[in-house]
Amino acid sequence: MGITLEKADQAVRAALEKARELNLKMNIAVVDAGANLTSFARMDGAWLGSIDIAIRKARTVRFFDMPTGNLGQASQPGGPLYNIEHSNGGLITFPGGLPIMGGNGEVIGAIGVSGSTVENDHAVAEAGVRALA
Template identity: 50%
Template structure:
């Protein structure tokens, strides 16, 4: 079972609302169970350079079933996943802002957000994920 388009629209709406609250335009991506892009939104004035990053954060969160923030912490020099960002043709993102979406304890998709500082990206991604689970 995968996140649906209707659910993705609600996820993006919640994420956009949070981005507006913090005053930071964001790129927001939702992928399905297979890591395929389901929905993407670029808020007005969001960084163009962050489009690909948001999509890849969502893909990474689904590909490894872990928040990209946590993966980043585990991939520092000397840690067990050091260098992982170079795998998968460089698609792996190790910046905060990618969050798996779970249904009944199983990952069924992910959200990726980019356009601000890591804490901002993470807060917006979490708001989207909470709309899905809550």
């Protein structure tokens, strides 16, 4: 089963709280098991260009069921997945996207965050995932 709207919104709220704690302006997207946008928030003043990045991070995670940072490591020049970011209409292969797991260990959705450094994006995404644990 995929993530419910209620759970997706819960993850977004937790991520928003973390972003506020860090004094950041973020875009936060959650997709369901089919990589469809389920919940989204754009904080006042967050970069417009990061809207698409947050959504693509979440979709990238769901397409490959791994954090975007892990995919990025495998897609470096000489790596086994070099240039994968050009597939599927464009992927994001740097940190800020994480899978959301269900009770049986299956991937039920994903969260993508964009608007700051990749370290901050990742920390805010982690807060969203932790809220559902």
